[in-house]
Amino acid sequence: MKYTISYRIKFYLCPRNQHPKQCFIIRIKAHKDQMVLQEKLTTHIKKATSDIYGVSPESVEFQATRKEFEGDITVVVFPMLKVIKGNPVQIGESIGTYLTEKVDEVSGYNVVKGFLNLVLSDSYFLEFFSNISNFSSYGIESTGTEAMMVEYASPNTNKPLHLGHMRNILLGYSVAEILKAAGKKVYKTQIINDRGIHICKSMLAWKRYGNGETPDSSGIKGDKLVGNYYVKFDKVYKEEIEELKSQGKPEEEAKATAPSLMEAQEMLRKWEAGDPDTVGLWKTMNGWVYDGFDKTYTSMGVDFDSYYYESDTYLLGKDNIEEGLAKGVFYRKEDGSVWCDLTEEGLDEKIVLRSDGTAVYMTQDIGTAIQRVKDHPDINGMIYTVGNEQEYHFKVLFLILKKLGFSWAKNLYHLSYGMVDLPSGKMKSREGTVVDADDLIEEMSKTAKDISEELGKIEEFSEDEKKELYHTIGMGALKYYILKVDPRKGILFNPKESVDFQGNTGPFIQYTYARIQSILRKATSLDEGSFENISLHPKEKELLKQLMIFPETIQAAASNYSPALIANYTYDLVKEFNSFYQNVTILGAESPSEKNFRVQLSNAVAEVIKSAFSMLGINVPERM
RNA sequence: GGCCCCGUAGUUCAAUGGAUAGAAUAAGAGUUUCCUAAACUUUAGAUGCAGGUUCGAUUCCUGCCGGGGCUACCA
Structure with a gap:
């Protein structure tokens, strides 16, 4: 029907x-x-x-x-x-x-x-309400057999995480959680760009100027420490270029022949040849970086089920190119380079193997995608959380995988998001204008602390409890701020005034949850009697209507890959609840059945807030 | 040049082709003998421009203007 x-x-x-x-x-x-x-x-x-x-x-x-x-x-x-x-x-x-x-x-x-x-009729709403036995799992589908892999984060190992990474991480994590709630089996993963010239630059600078400095010896977080040497390299490199230019060399040549760069390139060759000293240092320094990243991930409350390293995957894909050649998906030019003709699809020709037989980025991505399905045979689709500047790349990648005939290739999605800019323009690490992730988290916590102390509601908390609460609220503010925006839109982030704690914000929603918990603590003895005969207050009806659409909101958020839908839904629910709370007495209700109903309703709202926020990766406090 | 995305109150965000375009913030006016005022109630304020399709367009189509991105045998 x-x-x-x-x-x-x-x-x-x-x-x-x-x-x-x-x-x-x-x-x-x-x-x-x-x-x-x-x-x-x-x-x-x-x-x-x-x-x-x-x-x-x-x-x-x-x-x-x-x-x-x-x-x-x-x-x-x-x-x-x-x-x-x-x-x-x-x-x-x-x-x-x-x-x-x-x-x-x-x-x-x-x-x-x-x-x-x-x-x-009221009875229709009341019946809906009575039929839901457990609001903590309301709207959440049980895990099906279809598995999706969600890739997010995917940093380089030469610099610490910044605000741009944070948007990526929050988005990817949240979409993965939403898909789970919608009934998908999900593998979270990332690909770590751990090899190449960039890490050699840090290694070289550390060898020259580091005096054996380690995270332990200096107390500097591993990723920050390595990042510092990357910056140091850049500084020296620039000086060398100026020096060469002053000797009359043209800029292009100066850039290509500066001694530091030549030396870094030599280091990369040694790495590729498996030179034990070089590989050893590489392992050590990358290890520092991973320790640092892990701290940031933990602090952000995100996790991964598996990791892919470019040092393992950068040679993948070549075999697939050969197979594609045999199938006629690719063709070889006279100089030996291999291409894929996508002009019929309205795109260009795309190189997949250089004339010297070496791989390009695309080769590797083809191979990695195929490898992932080998590793997880139940995968029927993948989501790549990557900024919008790589839209063309993924369009091409997906097309090629389709042409190669993989069944899962029709379920590939580039979760593309807009850049995070500052009022002063783009964030540039070399110009020192990046908003560092750890600093930002710290600052959010600090703001939460200031506001909490001013309000003075949690004086009986222990120091540890306070610290945890500030982190919960600060991260709630930041995550909500980023996730409530449609992913494809750019974000303008003003470090001075951007993240609010009032109005349409994470803390507002957390506050409402805490308020409800306070009611539930006070509503000690509830009669479990039915509330079939009560007549609904308009505010109650509105709340029930909002609760009704939670399941379809989850599905919509999943099919659109949009945490913003969950964020906006939760805000609407909470706004409605606060209006109810302010206008209708809950514990002071006239009859026991009305009181019982209102308490149950409040509880349902709280459970849905908690559940929706967990899909955004945001925790909710019992008091604040 | 070609391709893609975005233009909504001063600002930050909403709106399956549907009703009088919703919120928040900033501005104005109220609400604590009462369940946490990080709240509630209330007053003002916006669809870049021009056409088209439709009973109906912020939404779809075309052109223009403005902002961003992509367009390497780079990653």
Whole structure:
């Protein structure tokens, strides 16, 4: 049987960076109760129009009733005009009358222009509420067999993580959690760019100027320490270029022949040849970096199921190129280089193997993707969390993998996001304008501390508890701030004023959770009696409606790869709850059953907040 | 030049082709004998421009203007 679609959301999914022709339609799984209701309404509406007008529409469009009108669900009459000739208001009236008579759940209606607003009975809402036994798992699907791999973070090992990485990490982690909640099996991974000229630069500078300095000896975090030597190299290198230029060499030549660079390149050759000293130092210094990264990841509350290192994967892909040549996916030019012709797809030709037989970045990515599926045979798709400057690269990569005939290649997605810029412009590590991740986390914590101390609500906390709370709130503010924005949009980050703790913010939502916990602590003896006969306050009804759409919001966030949908949903829920809280007494309710209901309702809201926030990687405090 | 993304209150963000474009913040006015005022209530304020499709366009199409990105035998 066909019926369209869900309570509020009809999603046509079209990933932003894919051609419209590749768009596909996803049907959102609405909550069972809603589906049953809409199916029921649709059947009756068809029957009604068929009885009255002799024809019925193929489908019926529903949407949430706007706040300023009375009603809970709205039937849009306009689309029916295609098959039913007549005045939309009259059609609405006749359907409304019919539904009120025939359908138990519909207790009234009104028609505004072409919108038929249906009022649903309190018992319908109460039944929905009673049927959910456990709000902590409400809306969350059990894990299916289809596995997705989500790649995120993927840093270079020559510098510490900064705000740009943080957006990547928060996005990737959150999308992975959302997919899990939507019923996917998920592998989180990253690819670490641990080899190449950049790390040799740090190694060289450390050898020359380091005097054996280590993270232990200096107390400097490993990634920072290595980063410092990368900067040191750059400084020396620039001096050498100036020196050469002053000797009359052209800039190009100076850049290419500066002694430090030549030496770093020599080091890279030694590394590739497996020179024990070079490889040893490389391992040591990368080890420092990983220790540093791990601290930052832990502090951010993110994790990975596996790691891929470029030092292991950079030779992958060549075999696949050979296979592709045999299949005719690629072709060889006269000079021996291998290419893929993508002109039919509206793109260019793309090189996949140099004329000297060495790999390019694309070669490696092809090989790594294939390797990942070998490592995890249940993978049926992959998500790459990478900035939007690499859109072209991934478009090409996905096309090539499709051409090579892999079944999973149709489920590849580039989770592309906009750059984080500062008021002064782009972040540039060499110009020292980057916002360092660790510093930012520290600063957020500090702000949370200042505000908490000013409010003075947690004086009985131990020092450890306070510290943990400041971190929870500070990270809540930062993560929410970044995740509530549509991923593809750029973020302008003003370190001085950007992250707020009031209004549409993480702490506001955390605060609401803490407030509810306070109520629950006080509501000690609850009678477990039913609340079937209570009549709902308008604010209660609004809350129930918002709770109803949580399951489909999770699905929508998953199909759109958008944590922003979860963030916005949670904010709406919380805003609604605070209004309820301020206008309706919970513990002071007149009857025990009303009190019981309101406490249960508050608890449900808290559980959904917790669950939604966990998908954003944000913790919630019991008190604040 | 070609291709892609983005232009919504002063600012930061919303809005499945649907109703009078929602919030937050900044500005103005209120609310604590009462469950945590990081809150609530309330007043003002916006779709870059020009066409088109549609009963209906912030949303889809075309052109223009403005911002960003990509366009290497680099990663």
